[in-house]
Amino acid sequence: MKHVKTLTGAVLNNSLKKGGCGECQTSCQSACKTSCTVGNQTCENSN
């Protein structure tokens, strides 16, 4: 497309289908301890 470059598509809709396994890291265990930071966590469900 000429007027738009898509950085990422509809990832949230898709994640509704397979999400929720809970194997990912708890956000507060990564670094923060004083602020909730979820968007930078990585999904561990490769299926």
Added chain:
Amino acid sequence: MIHQYKMKDMNIVLDINSGAVHIVDNMLYDIIEKLEIGQSLLEISQSMANVYIEEDIDEAFEEVNKLIQEKQLFTSNRYHSVVDTFKQRETVVKALCLHIAHDCNLSCGYCFAEEGEYHGDRSMMSLEVGREAVDFLLNNSGSRKNLEIDFFGGEPLMNFDVVKGIVEYAKNKEAEYHKNFRFTITTNGVLLTDEIIHFINENMYNVVLSIDGRKEVHDLMRPTPNGKGSYDLILPKLLQVAESRNQKNYYVRGTFTHNNLDFANDVLHLADLGFKQISVEPVVAPDNRAYALKEEDLPTLFEQYDYLAEKMLHYREEGKEFNFFHFMIDLKQGPCVSKRMTGCGAGSEYLAVTPEGDLYPCHQFVGIEDKKMGSVYGGLKRMDIQAEFKACNLFSKEACTSCWAKFYCGGGCNANAYNFFGDIHQVYPMACELEKKRVECAIYLKARETFRI
């Protein structure tokens, strides 16, 4: 819901409900803005006729339509419908924050743990309590394979033999229970030795090393009990840890306050020292503290995040790339909607354990008697607290429902909300404003990186 913003020469459009992110030209940016406020294509076409040529406008309309058809623009919120089932979900405990030591060898001015004591007396976790905590986790984690144990304090290295004993005990149980333990530790670095660093590198999935940045900034808030700064004492040890872990799986973590509103220079100082994994975060403090961040500080802090983002691009060009925790964002393989709705999982999936074995919703609730949930000996007793936290999600927080950043943030810190308003369903506005700014910067950097523009 759409959120659009300009950063430098880049026009960024977020479709909140789908998670799609688009970089658009000026014309499309204007069109989307007008569509969002309800203007018709005819109205838009007429209002833009003096600025753009008709064929270009038509072409842009076609591209908008294509994105809408592909459910990447102006998508509706489908998640309200899953909230009810979501609240009923079975949860297991998958992560514990072990308060190995309610004592500390520093006297940091902003410490929410009150120099490690958490509103109580100085105390150390025994190996017996630690083992019970491991058993509690094994017996309450259902089929979850990856389990997390964070060694926290106070300062956990003041009780390091117990840390070693707990790691050994948990590892011996992994095969029998078909679990994989991931250990992390948060330390101020004062007691680090070659032997301890070796143990940490052999056993810890992640290490969080506390340092605030420039020497004068660090020493002001992180003195030893005799009032001397701790920067010179810890820096060589922290550098040693970072190098010995090949600059991976660790964070140097600092706190910025009203005293260093130019905190980007602290981040850059840490980068210049050679650290590659950096997190410097806003202090959370009552308004009556001199070092607390104030609403009038926000414009300065926003400028600092902008400045830091541009500096990170320069550092990358010069081959001195580093990660800044709050600018990291995983747009493609990021967390699922369930994770984004539940946030940190405090009080249900994630619990804190005191040196005596008492259970709390998270480390920041420790010492608030009303939030004590049980003990590693008798298990969870206050199921009402668990239910309260389980029901707390993006759509139970009024402020989050209309916020464009909700799926990036996860609803904010429940402890901050409780400490400021006495209610975990509230949000702490200062944190919200900073989080939104950081998400904008993170996406901007991701776009620069992806498109090499």
